[in-house]
Amino acid sequence: MSSRPRTLYEKIWDAHVVERRDDGTCLIFIDRHLVHEVTSPQAFEALRMAGRKLRRPELTLAVPDHNVPTTARVDEAGNRIPILDVESAQQLAALERNVEEFGVRYFGATAREQGIVHVVGPEQGFSLPGTTIVCGDSHTAAHGGVGALAFGIGTSEVEHVMATQTLLLQPSKTMEVRVEGDLTPGVTSKDLILHIIGVIGTAGGTGYVIEYRGRVFEDMSVEGRLTVCNMSIEGGARAGLVAADDKTFAYLKDRAFSPKGDEWDQAVAYWRTLQTDEGAVFDKTVVINAADVEPTVTWGTSPEDVVAIGGVVPAPESFADPSKQDAARKSLDYMGLVPGTRMEEVEVQNIFIGSCTNSRIEDLRAAAAVLKGRHTAPNIKWAIVVPGSGLVKEQAEAEGLDKVFTDAGLEWREPGCSACLGMNPDKVPAGERCASTSNRNFVGRQGPGARTHLVSPAMAAAAAVTGRLTDVRELVG
Amino acid sequence: MEPVRHIEGRAIPFGLKNVDTDLIIPARWLKTISREGLGRGAFEAVREDPDNVFDQPDFVGAPILVAGDNFGCGSSREHAAWALLDMGVKAVIAPSFSDIFSGNAFKNGILTVILPQEQVDRLLEVAATDPISVDLESQTVTTPFQDRFRFEIDPFRKHCLLEGLDEVGLTLARDAAIAGYEAKLGAEKPWLVHGTDLAA
Numbered sequence: 209m210s211s212r213p214r215t216l217y218e219k220i221w222d223a224h225v226v227e228r229r230d231d232g233t234c235l236i237f238i239d240r241h242l243v244h245e246v247t248s249p250q251a252f253e254a255l256r257m258a259g260r261k262l263r264r265p266e267l268t269l270a271v272p273d274h275n276v277p278t279t280a281r282v283d284e285a286g287n288r289i290p291i292l293d294v295e296s297a298q299q300l301a302a303l304e305r306n307v308e309e310f311g312v313r314y315f316g317a318t319a320r321e322q323g324i325v326h327v328v329g330p331e332q333g334f335s336l337p338g339t340t341i342v343c344g345d346s347h348t349a350a351h352g353g354v355g356a357l358a359f360g361i362g363t364s365e366v367e368h369v370m371a372t373q374t375l376l377l378q379p380s381k382t383m384e385v386r387v388e389g390d391l392t393p394g395v396t397s398k399d400l401i402l403h404i405i406g407v408i409g410t411a412g413g414t415g416y417v418i419e420y421r422g423r424v425f426e427d428m429s430v431e432g433r434l435t436v437c438n439m440s441i442e443g444g445a446r447a448g449l450v451a452a453d454d455k456t457f458a459y460l461k462d463r464a465f466s467p468k469g470d471e472w473d474q475a476v477a478y479w480r481t482l483q484t485d486e487g488a489v490f491d492k493t494v495v496i497n498a499a500d501v502e503p504t505v506t507w508g509t510s511p512e513d514v515v516a517i518g519g520v521v522p523a524p525e526s527f528a529d530p531s532k533q534d535a536a537r538k539s540l541d542y543m544g545l546v547p548g549t550r551m552e553e554v555e556v557q558n559i560f561i562g563s564c565t566n567s568r569i570e571d572l573r574a575a576a577a578v579l580k581g582r583h584t585a586p587n588i589k590w591a592i593v594v595p596g597s598g599l600v601k602e603q604a605e606a607e608g609l610d611k612v613f614t615d616a617g618l619e620w621r622e623p624g625c626s627a628c629l630g631m632n633p634d635k636v637p638a639g640e641r642c643a644s645t646s647n648r649n650f651v652g653r654q655g656p657g658a659r660t661h662l663v664s665p666a667m668a669a670a671a672a673v674t675g676r677l678t679d680v681r682e683l684v685g
Numbered sequence: 686m687e688p689v690r691h692i693e694g695r696a697i698p699f700g701l702k703n704v705d706t707d708l709i710i711p712a713r714w715l716k717t718i719s720r721e722g723l724g725r726g727a728f729e730a731v732r733e734d735p736d737n738v739f740d741q742p743d744f745v746g747a748p749i750l751v752a753g754d755n756f757g758c759g760s761s762r763e764h765a766a767w768a769l770l771d772m773g774v775k776a777v778i779a780p781s782f783s784d785i786f787s788g789n790a791f792k793n794g795i796l797t798v799i800l801p802q803e804q805v806d807r808l809l810e811v812a813a814t815d816p817i818s819v820d821l822e823s824q825t826v827t828t829p830f831q832d833r834f835r836f837e838i839d840p841f842r843k844h845c846l847l848e849g850l851d852e853v854g855l856t857l858a859r860d861a862a863i864a865g866y867e868a869k870l871g872a873e874k875p876w877l878v879h880g881t882d883l884a885a
Contacts, residue, residue, distance in 0.1 A: 226866040227859060233841050235859060237866050239877060247762065247779075249718035258853075261861075266883045295716035302718045313883065346761040346785060362763035362789035372856040374863060378839070380784075394827065398752035410703055414784060444758065446784050468874035475876040510703050531702040531753060538701075542701040629712040650759060652730050681838065 213485035215382050216451050217417045220357040223334030224340050226374055230581040235374050239339035240356075242325045243270040243312065243366070245303040246631070247344025250537040251367035252306040262310050263373040270307050271315045272300050273324045274631050276569055278594050278621035281318050296632065310370075321464075323597020326564035330434060331599055332413050337452035337479040342369055346441040347564045347647065354460065355452030355482060357417070360441065363551050380417040383445065383493040387422040389498040394681040396574065398566060398645070398664035400424065400496075401439045402504040406514035408494055413445030416492065419484060425450050430459040431570040439647050440566045442511035453481050458470065505551055505677055506649045506662040508539035513649070515551055517667070517679045523547035542651055543659050544639070551677050554661070555587060558642035559618065559672040560654070561665055562594030563628040566645035571665040572604045575645075576612040578669035578684055580633025584617035585675030591618040592634065594626040618672065630655045642647030643671035686794050688849035692776045692819045696749035696812040697738055700805070704752060705759035706786060708770040723764055724771030746772070749809045749817055752779040757786025766793045774820045778826060780805050791842050792852065796821060804805075804834045821846060 214222070221278060226235040248270070255261070262268060267589065275296040283289055291297040297348045307314040315321040321328065326347055327484065329335035337355035351358035365375055381603060385404055405462050418440050433450040435570045440448030457476050460466045467475040481575075502516035524536035524547070540547065545554070561567075561575050572595060593613045595601040601623060604610055627634040628646035630653065636642040638657025643669050646653075649660035661677060670680040714726035731737050738744055750769065756779040757765060766789040769777070776796040787797045798819060800808070804826075808817060811828045818827045821843060826834045845852065856863075870880055 227862050229841070231840055233839075235856065237863070237870070240881075250720050250763075253718070254853075260853075260857075262775070264867075266881045267878070271880075274712075299716050299718060305696050311883070313881075314713070336877070339877065344761060344763075346759065348761075360761035360785055362761055362766070362785060362792065364763060364789065364792035368853050368856065370864060371853050372859075373867075374856060374859075376841075376852060376856065410758055411781060411783075414755065414781060441759070441785075444755065444783065465880040467880055471876035471879060475874075478874065510705075512703075531700070535702050629707075631712040631715060648705075648707065648759060650705045650857075652711050653707050656730070 213488040215484045215488045215490060216419055216449055216482055217357065217380070217382050220338055220340065221379060223338065233376055233378055236340060236377050238342050238369050238373055238375060239267060240329070240334055240341040241266060241268040241369050242329055242341065242343035242348065244274055244325050244343070244345065245272045245299045246274045247363050248306065248366055249299065249302045250363050251370060252310065254367045254372055254481060255310070259335065260371045262370045265311045266313070266507055267373065268312050269329070270303060270312050270460065271322055271325050271328050272303055272317050274625045274629065275299055276317050276624045277633050278624045278626045281622055282303045293633070302434050317406060320598045321408050323600065324564045324625055326438065327567060327596030330354050331463065333466030336460065336466070336475070337456060338482045340508050342375065347438050349440040349445070349447050350434050350564055352437035352440065352447055352449040353430060354456050355449060355479065357447055357449065359447040370412060380446065383413060383416040383418045384490040384493040385418050385420050385496065386493060387420070387424040387496045387498050391424055391498050391501060395501050395503060395625060396664040396666060397428055397435045398506040401436045402506065402511070402514045402662060403501045404496060405439060405443045405511050408443045410442060410512045411444045413440065413443040416445050418443070418445045420446040420448060420450050425645065426453065429570055431568040434568065435565055437663070439511070441681065442647060449557050451483050503667055503679055503681065505552065505667065507543065507545060508536060509542055509649055509651050510535070510539065511647070511649060511662065513539060517551055517677065519551055519676035521545045521547050521549045521551065536616050552679065553676065555676045556641040556643045556661065556671050557587060557589045557639055558636050559588060559591035559668050560627040560642055560646060561592070561668050562596070562626050562643040563646035564596065565594030565647045566665050567594060567600065569600050569603050571645065572600070572609050575665040575669040576609045578666050579616040579672065580612050582616055582673045587675040588672055591672050592627065593618050594619050594621045595623050597623050616672070627654055629653060642678060643668045686849045686851060687844040689775065689794050689796055690821055692747060692748050692796065694816050695743055695747040696751050696808065697747050698751050698809045698812040699738055700751065700753045700809045702753040703755045703758055706757055706762050706765040706796045708862060709757065709765040710762065715762060720767045722771060723768035727772050728766040729856065742817045748773055748775045749819060750774050750777045751779055751805060751812050754780040756782050758783040761785045763789045764771055766795055769795060778805060778819070791846070794849070796844065796846060798826060798836045800826065800834050800836055806830060813854050814862040
């Protein structure tokens with residue numbers, strides 16, 4: 209391998225090249241493959257029709273998350289409660305048949321370890337630094353938070369990985385997002401990534417893998433790094449990375465699939481080499497001043513449509529690009545917002561705390577800290593807290609967080625993707641607003657006609673208390 | 686896969702920027718376990734408007750879509766490519782595409798053509814009244830008005846599309862190279878494979 213200084217991305221890439229073609233396309237080995245019920249049935253079916261098997265079933269982990277209702281899954285007698293939606297039930301049944309037939313490890317809907325695939329991977333030690341991780345889901349970028357090169361793939365690629373444990377890829381360009389200084393009190397990893405997406409735009413990272421660098425990320429918890437990397441795709445980047453460090457190692461040690469004994473020490477020794485070298489060159493650098501980041505909310509229907517909570521709904525004419533002006537007009541029409549309205553005056557009727565972006569224990573603690581001793585406002589019609597996995601749920605209950613939520617008038621649910629996307633019974637009614645800790649405010653994402661405002665867990669909790677988008681710093685701190 | 690060479694016909698002018706895959710096919714259509722029939726759900730939110738472009742008689746079944754910047758951003762759902770195919774779309778022309786969407790399109794034999802915004806604007810104008818022609822061999826988009834725009838495409842993708850190649854089959858033929866890599870991996874990084882051993 210060359211001795212020129214390399215970025216973290218280049219080191220991981222180089223370590224996974226099986227073959228390099230003359231045109232630069234590489235056959236890349238995939239260390240970990242996560243599978244869920246929505247993007248896998250057609251891949252399994254294609255394997256079956258071609259008489260093919262999984263090359264490395266042990267490097268594959270399947271868990272249902274998108275479709276599963278977040279209400280009780282077993283009745284008092286311990287029997288499984290059937291899923292009422294026929295198509296959802298069929299998709300789950302298909303996954304159960306497929307993992308059985310192809311010999312894939314599976315955490316089923318009633319397993320203690322079940323959860324959102326991107327919460328389960330790191331928490332089980334299945335996702336490790338320096339590995340290549342794929343899943344038929346664009347938020348696979350999340351696993352970059354433990355220093356893995358992780359990205360979403362389509363179903364044809366799912367089939368390709370199942371059959372060959374590789375993907376044919378062109379190397380990405382590299383982007384450094386360097387955050388200078390420290391975040392101010394009350395500003396979280398979610399606010400930071402929303403701010404970053406606002407700066408680079410939803411297409412800004414297309415063709416790039418982002419490495420997040422700077423003291424902010426070193427100081428950030430692993431959960432916070434997972435949140436940041438998760439939303440890299442909302443900036444167009446297929447993957448985001450934060451270099452693994454002692455915090456990462458402490459997070460992963462003794463997890464179910466993490467290396468054990470001497471092999472743990474060997475692994476850590478290798479992981480310590482996975483840093484961008486001094487003098488390595490990025491194709492692009494974006495510098496963000498941490499002090500500029502405020503608690504941040506979205507006003508439109510693209511994750512780049514962000515504004516500080518103290519700001520106002522922008523006028524379409526304020527954008528230089530005519531196509532952006534057109535998009536902003538359509539967004540405001542859909543969102544039912546008038547330019548100049550203060551964001552803090554925007555009333556919400558629904559609160560969703562959950563999703564692969566913000567359903568880890570730290571997120572639930574942050575929301576509970578705001579909600580403790582308070583109650584949802586009278587105009588809040590629906591407020592749910594959905595832990596990211598069964599293990600997160602157990603931990604939260606051990607800490608009494610579930611009680612804080614239910615005392616405050618929120619519902620405490622079973623793990624799953626829930627109201628992040630309109631695939632299961634958790635949906636936001638047409639025309640109503642939701643302060644949501646999820647990752648996408650697209651038209652119809654939370655249900656047809658639903659209006660999404662993306663926020664951090666603490667900000668969602670603050671909105672629950674006041675019934676409108678609210679600067680959480682006014683309630684705590 | 687069917688080879689892709691020349692695509693000619695009416696082109697749906699839909700120049701909106703940042704069209705995400707949730708807009709192309711909403712999540713409620715993803716509960717299928719098949720690749721077929723998704724055209725019914727394609728652009729569902731847009732088609733609520735009775736005057737929408739997709740349901741105008743001239744554009745029903747049109748083989749080309751002329752789109753805005755960053756087309757196909759968001760979710761990795763390949764259902765977006767399947768929905769377009771089911772509508773009859775075989776080529777999409779835009780100033781840029783999201784990485785995941787363009788890969789998904791390619792793997793389903795949909796040609797994604799990148800042209801500068803001003804050329805896309807010209808095609809949006811032509812598409813309203815006249816057919817457009819896309820030729821992969823010569824890498825050109827032409828109109829009946831003598832417009833002739835050349836586009837770039839990855840040579841490997843071009844080869845696969847022209848020949849209709851099955852990528853999984855191609856890679857399976859590289860078994861020896863993959864096995865060699867796996868042997869090295871097991872020797873150098875045993876910790877990477879031991880933790881997930883199914884027998885353990």
